Amino acid sequence: MSKFQQKKGKESPKVNTASLPDIIFMLLFFFMVTTVLRDSELKLDVNTPEATELTKLEKKSLVNYIYVGKPLPKYQSTYGSSPKMQLGDKFASVADIPLFLEKHKIKVPEGQRPGITTSLRIDGDVTMGIIQDIKTELRKSGQLKLNYSASPRAE
Amino acid sequence: MLKKGNSLRQSNEINAGSMADIAFLLLIFFLVTTTIAEDKGILVKLPPWSEDEPDITKLNKRNVYSVLVNKSNELLVRGEPMSTKDLRENTKEFIMNPLKREDLAEKPTKAIISLKNDRGTNYKTYLEVYNELKAAYREIWDAEGQKRHGKNYEFLTRDQKRDLRKDVPLIISEAEPTSFGE
Numbered sequence: 001m002s003k004f005q006q007k008k009g010k011e012s013p014k015v016n017t018a019s020l021p022d023i024i025f026m027l028l029f030f031f032m033v034t035t036v037l038r039d040s041e042l043k044l045d046v047n048t049p050e051a052t053e054l055t056k057l058e059k060k061s062l063v064n065y066i067y068v069g070k071p072l073p074k075y076q077s078t079y080g081s082s083p084k085m086q087l088g089d090k091f092a093s094v095a096d097i098p099l100f101l102e103k104h105k106i107k108v109p110e111g112q113r114p115g116i117t118t119s120l121r122i123d124g125d126v127t128m129g130i131i132q133d134i135k136t137e138l139r140k141s142g143q144l145k146l147n148y149s150a151s152p153r154a155e
Numbered sequence: 156m157l158k159k160g161n162s163l164r165q166s167n168e169i170n171a172g173s174m175a176d177i178a179f180l181l182l183i184f185f186l187v188t189t190t191i192a193e194d195k196g197i198l199v200k201l202p203p204w205s206e207d208e209p210d211i212t213k214l215n216k217r218n219v220y221s222v223l224v225n226k227s228n229e230l231l232v233r234g235e236p237m238s239t240k241d242l243r244e245n246t247k248e249f250i251m252n253p254l255k256r257e258d259l260a261e262k263p264t265k266a267i268i269s270l271k272n273d274r275g276t277n278y279k280t281y282l283e284v285y286n287e288l289k290a291a292y293r294e295i296w297d298a299e300g301q302k303r304h305g306k307n308y309e310f311l312t313r314d315q316k317r318d319l320r321k322d323v324p325l326i327i328s329e330a331e332p333t334s335f336g337e
Contacts, residue, residue, distance in 0.1 A: 013168075016168075026179075026181065026182045029182065030182060048196075049278065049279040049282045049283065051196075051197055051282060051283070051286040052286060052290060053197055053286050053289040053290050053293055054195040054196060054197065055195065055196065055197070055198045056194075056195050057194045057195070057196070063194065117198075119194055119196060120196075122278050123278070124277065124278055124279035124282075125277060125278070125279065126277075126278045127274060127275050127276060127277060127278065128272050128273065128274055128275070128276040128277075128278060128281055128332060129274035129275065129332075131278060131281075132274060132331075132332050135201060136204075138201060139201050139202070139203065139204040140204045142203070142204075144200055144201040144202070144203065145198070145199075145200060145201075146198070146199040146200070146201055147194070147196040147197065147198050147199070148196050148197040148199060148282055148285070149194055149195070149196040150195065150196050150197060150282060150286075151195070152195065
């Protein structure tokens with residue numbers, strides 16, 4: 001019995017802080033892993049349509065994005081309200097696509113280049129004219145793998 | 156006196172050995188549960204660029220399933236208006252031709268979907284139509300997969316998928332759009 005009684009007389013114990021760095025590192029790694037570095041600020045209003053036949057894009061580094069949609073209200077005074085295209089973080093025209101693709105390509109190791117996919121994030125209300133021009137330009141540049149970005153819809 | 160000293164010594168030590176384990180557990184938990192904002196979409200392979208358009212008029216008419224989407228987002232399928240709801244079933248019937256009808260595809264390998272839109276067509280409608288066409292093929296593949304291997308398409312092995320796709324290839328040809336209504 002006396003053994004148990006001894007323990008009762010506890011004073012506030014010192015908490016061992018040896019593992020505190022570990023926890024901090026853990027948090028650091030956690031945020032490093034989960035944070036998506038948004039390399040471009042979206043200046044357009046893009047609501048992708050819904051679809052059911054979706055494929056996940058696996059390798060982020062092999063994907064480049066083309067955005068199409070109406071400029072956000074704060075840019076409308078400068079760029080108007082008709083649908084515009086955004087490459088990287090700036091408004092661009094269809095003629096800028098080859099250079100944009102080339103810039104992305106040199107960052108990808110040579111062996112993986114055939115897997116490069118262009119993801120088109122296009123607002124549902126855009127008309128096909130501008131999209132057709134983009135597609136034609138992509139075909140001319142030899143970028144044939146496309147992804148029409150869409151959000152899942154329950155069937 | 157002796158008793159007190161004893162209790163002091165004991166309270167000084169908390170076993171922190173398991174702290175690391177807890178930390179790792181948390182780390183792994185978050186790693187597994189966190190979904191990074193992912194990009195999903197309909198994968199498409201474009202044909203290589205060539206100056207002249209492929210001529211689908213040379214093909215046997217029964218093998219071509221032409222889908223036109225006009226600037227008011229209406230569908231014209233093989234000359235008949237249709238709603239997007241019926242497109243999937245109709246496409247499936249065209250490809251597989253279960254009743255061996257004279258006006259539908261000879262066999263799945265010869266079936267060609269020809270999709271044509273207008274420059275004024277809404278992207279949303281276009282994608283919906285594309286989605287339906289792809290869904291038709293996916294459903295056929297699923298049915299075939301069930302028939303041959305008792306599994307849906309996505310669970311088949313790579314070789315089985317390739318064989319299946321060889322028998323029922325997905326051919327969607329996109330013509331240059333007309334330029335009304337832009």
